[in-house]
Amino acid sequence: MGLELLAKRFAGARSRHGCVSVGWTGKRSAQLAIEAAAQEAQLRDAALNVVTVLPVLPSHVAGSVESSNQESPLSDAIGDLEQRYPGLGITISHKTGDVAAALSAAAASSELLVLGCYHSANPCRLRTGRLAEVLMRLGHCPVMLVGRATQPAGAVAAPGQQ
DSSP, rough: OOHHHHHHHHHHHHHHSSSSEEEEEEEEEHHHHHHHHHHHHHHTEEEEEEEEEOOOHHHHHHHTTTTOOOOHHHHHHHHHHHHSTTTOOOOEEEEEEEHHHHHHHHHHHOOEEEEOOOEESSSOEEEHHHHHHHHHHOSSSSSSEEEEOOOOTTOOOOOOOO
């Protein structure tokens, strides 16, 4: 098989759906996840789809509970990604309702779903929560779990990174 034919076959298979989706909560784990998702999208020559999901509150509670403000940290994160990954197509999907259902729907049209995860006391272990377990088991695409960065044993942290 010639290199030209191989390159055409690889290019055609490179991006099945053309989208990497990531769940956004505004927490530190979501910030790590959005960075990993942007890297994966760039490597796959795919778009990045950022999914935010707000729960539907009962009418008697809706006015008395302060809503979460995810917009400012999200727009800061998107601005940072646009500077570091010029040309990366980024969409933001605001959903309401069940988080698992919304992310599962996003996964159906994605080639990868990226989620932040919990940490155990051991910095080298990740803990999956209920949501990640459901999406890994029932999801429509591979799921990447992203945790905090750790240093290899014996490594010395740079000043200010401890």
